[in-house]
Amino acid sequence: MAAALETLVRQDYPNLQIIISDNASTDGTLAICEEFARGDPRIRIIRKQVNEGAVANFRTVLDAAEGEFFMWAAADDYWYPHFISRLLPALRADSAAGVAMCAVDRRLPDGAPFDLIRFIGDMNPNGMGHLRLLGKILSGAKYNLFIYGLFRKPLLQRAMRHFPVVLGGDRQFIAQMALACRFAYVDEILLTRTHQPKNFDAYMETMAKRGTLRRQMISFAGTILGSSVIPWWRKACLPVALMQYFMLSIPQKQFKRLNMIKIIARKFFISPRSLVMAIGLFGVSAVIGGFLAYLNVISSEFAVGTLSAAWLLVAAVLLNRGWAIRAQKSIERKLSGNDQEINRTLRELRYLSDTLLHPDLAVARTKSNQLSDHAVQRIEKHRKVVEFVRNLEDSRIREVYVQELFPGIEKESVPIGVINELTGHANKTDMLYVSAVAKHIGAKKMFEFGTYMGRTTFHLAHNNPDGQVFTLNLPPERDPRYAPYMGVLFKGREEEKRITQIHSDSREFDTAPYRQQFDFVFVDGDHSYDLVKNDTQKAFELIKQGGVIMWHDYAPKSDGLVRFFKEFTQDRPLFRIRSTCLLVYIDGVDVMNHKLGNLPHSLELEYREENPYLVESIYHS
Ligand SMILES: C[S@@+](CC[C@H](N)C(=O)[O-])C[C@H]1O[C@@H](n2cnc3c(N)ncnc32)[C@H](O)[C@@H]1O
Secondary structure, three states, X not given: OHHHHHHHHOOOOOOOOEEEEEOOOOOOHHHHHHHHHHOOOOEEEEEOOOOOOXXXXXXXXXXXXXXOEEOOOOOOOEEOOOHHHHHHHHHHHOOOEEEEEEEEEEEOOXXXXXXXXXXXHHHOOOOOOHHHHHHHHOXXXXXXXXXXXXXXXXXXXXXXXXXXXXXXXXXXXXHHHHHHOEEEEEEEEEEEEEOOHHHHHHHHHHHHOOOHHHHHHHHHHHHHHHOOOOOXXXXXXXXXXXXXXXXXXXXXXXXXXXXXXXXXXHHOOOOHHHHHHHHHHHHHHHHHHHHHHHOOOOOHHHHHHHHHHHHHHHHHHHHHHHHHHHHHHHHHHHHHOOHHHHXXXXXXXXXXXXXXXXXXXXXXXXXXXXXXXXXXXXXXXHHHHXXXXXXXXXXXEEEXXXXXXXXXXXXXXXXXXXXXXXXXXXXXXXXXXXXXXXXXXXXXXXXXXXXXXXXXXXXXXXXOOOOEEEEEEOOHHHOOOOHHHOOOOOOOOHHHHHEEEEEOOOOOOOOHHHOOOEEEEEEOOOOOHXXXXXXXXXXXXXXXXXXXXXXXXXXXXXXXXXXXXXXXXXXXXXXXXXXXXXXXXXXXXXXXXXXXXXXXXXXXXXXXXXXXXXXXXXXXX
């Protein structure tokens, strides 16, 4: 309680009133609150003689509040100092929004992370229509957390006339709000909420009890129909909403009994929930159609005709979906060899990336029942990422931030003279890292395997004004693909005087005249297994004592290269610079035991620390 209050009184929003309703507590809670109130005129305490329950308590504080905006606060939650000052502008910016909420970091009672709730992608409620929002709420998404958001008070007071006093009443209340107003969302973690597993267990237990679902349904219908904040025409969605609510709340135990439904649903590749929904909708429309025909509003032929046509359409969609998924499965099988492998890969993908190929997603974009080329490419790309990560784990490669390995490197300025777009290369940052490292170690003599347009060559020379760069590439006639572009980025520039172009196949290149002369070697030639092996061996011959070697393209796309380093690093571990596809060797440094430098303050690192769930992106895949 004290910790929660502490974070409330520290809100950076100036005009605040804090009302505490003590629900006849018998522990030391009241004393804590009084202690806070003594030094703070913004705090007011309302003491109740009898415990009237949570909802009455919710009302008490709302009725006592004076401001234009209002939020409820639970005693075991913690608010970031700018919770209110961030949410308020978001709420004000959208006059149709009645409540604003942020991302929520949920913790277990001992402070360990439980999960992180963000409403992003197609869950983002900003600008979402009322019915879609309601659909999402009733699909089980955690929008009920909006109850701890910032509300417009007049609307909230009117809505509070119907706060359902049943299990899951918060979801019903938020469903009511969804039909009454828009929701605003700020994608920033501003609230830490304590998740109580025992409450959840109790919830599931009550849910499984007889009569709970019935009471919930009645309460939900009453809330929607009786609400004075929902326009009457929107209430027409009640039959569908009730059905969705039913599907959401049906206890898992009872679901088991619906085996028949499951079997049929599987045939159509849809979820049992969707099938029950479809049957239910059919029933409702049949009843309405029959009733209208009975009243002679429409003819019975018309009712039967339209119903049949609608259902033929639904059946066609379902069948098409089934075919499409079958086609996808067969392609997946071809790609990965066997089912077990597919499942393992998909499971890993789920972990690795939120852009994973959800089966439905691929199916959605199928042409004439074939999986689109795009989807096939994505499966292939993800498979490569998984393979890459497996290889990385099997290699002796230590992942570090560049600042840990080269303390102070962030202070280097590395002017970029040539923009990346010219070269067609996918990432600029790697080149910056390479230039910065060469500059940071004060490299005087540098060697590069693979010139291509001379992008890195130019920057190495440009950023080390008294440095010399030797760059090796196949003679133009041996690589007609790249020949017209060879070294064009440094040709005719002042830096060219300090650049020596060597034309040779690196396999035939004799290192004898250059041995142990270079402070810095950059290996970026051909990425096949054999050539990386050849270039690496030569790089070690070229490097002088204390020198640095860097390799490019340690990434999922370079299978041969990754395979080579899996072997190579068993005896000779290397560093990998995080968020790049660069590997590093520093002569004389014991990779596994090297004491890393401290990281300088950075917003990104701070964010990473606060977000244990952030999965590092696999760069350059
Ligand atoms: C990835 S590009 C180099 C990119 C360049 N380092 C940069 O940062 O812009 C690879 C280059 O290696 C060259 N190359 C490929 N095989 C080679 C070999 N066996 N010997 C020497 N150069 C080779 C290609 O001609 C190509 O220009």
